Amino acid sequence: MMAELHKRRREFSDRNLSAEGASSRVNRDTSGESSTVFLKLLAASFYGVSSFLIVVVNKSVLTSYRFPSSTCVGIGQMLATIVVLRIGKTLGVISFPDMDLSIPRKMFPLPLFYAGNQISGLFGTQRLNLPMFTVLRRFGIFLTMVFEGLLLKKTYSTSVKLTVFTMIFGAFIAASADLAFDLEGYMFVMLNNVLTAAGGAYMKQKLDSKDLGKYGLLYYNALIMIFPTAAYAYYTGDLQMGLEYDGWSDQLFVVQFVLSCVMGFVLMYSIMLCTQYNSALTTSIVGCIKNILVTYIGMVFGGDYIFTWTNFIGLNVSIAGSLVYSYITFTQEQTKKA
Secondary structure, three states, X not given: OHHHHHHHHHHHHHHHHHHHHHHHHHHHHHHHHHHHHHHHHHHHHXXXXXXXXXXXXXXXXXXXXXXXXXXXXXXXXXXXXXXHXXXXXHOOOOOOOOOOOOHHHHHOOHHHHHHHHHHHHHHHHHHOOHHHHHHHOOHHHHHHHHXXXXXOOOOOOHHHHHHHHHHHHHHHHHHHOOOOOOHHHHHHHHHHHHHHHHXXXXXXXXXXXXXXXXXXXXXXXXXXXXXXXXXHHHHHOHHHHHHOOOOOOOHHHHHHHHHHHHHHHHHHHHHHHHHHHOOHHHHHHHHHHHHHHHHHHHHHHOOOOOOOHHHHHHHHHHHHHHHXXXXXXXXXXXXXXX
């Protein structure tokens, strides 16, 4: 009788210990998931704010102050990236591999996308008003889907595809009534879309391989491309135009130019963080939501937007598609996790 009683007590105690262990594991898993979600949201928010600020600052430097060389701004952004990361490594704050002959092979083709994306984005910002620049950037989401499908073998639901085509349809409506139409500006923005989409997919691939890390990718992207970009600027006369610009005595312009250079580095870092913790498509979604804010601000404060009802309706159709697309993509991600 006593032996049976002791046996039952041991079984009850074992069950309690097992339940406590399971509860502890669940709590740890829940805590880990919450921490991961927080990091994803933080990375996405950081990218959204950085992306918004650099568009506004670049627009001010290139349009309001009429700085003549987008390429020189791009070179300044590359230089800021190299200097900040090199100082960080020297101080031991960050680390990335030293330069060797294998680096270009590991990096390719990212530096080409990096430089092309940076320069074409600056040219597009200079030539187009903010509402049209941002609505045309929505083509980047469609191209991101294409490149992620090709490189990362991702598939998308019919509802996502429909909302993307709604965004593009709205962009076509807006473009059909753009009284400030600039063919060269349109071409640069579309090139920027292609390079952003391809660069985002390849960046995800490189980050997953963990060969160079996010700091190494940023540093060697800028280091590899700054010399050919500077040579191009010298050959085309852009460098001379930038140096001879008569606004260098204006302290407010200098502050904004330096801010543009530093924000170039911050933006690339935020894109890499967002892509690392989320995906190239999520990065595109965040950029898309940010563009909604930029569109309406550009209409009111940009100074170069010409209002027509057709253009305005097209912009809002594209924006509505963006919101629905972001909602569908977010809810699908939550469903997969559940």
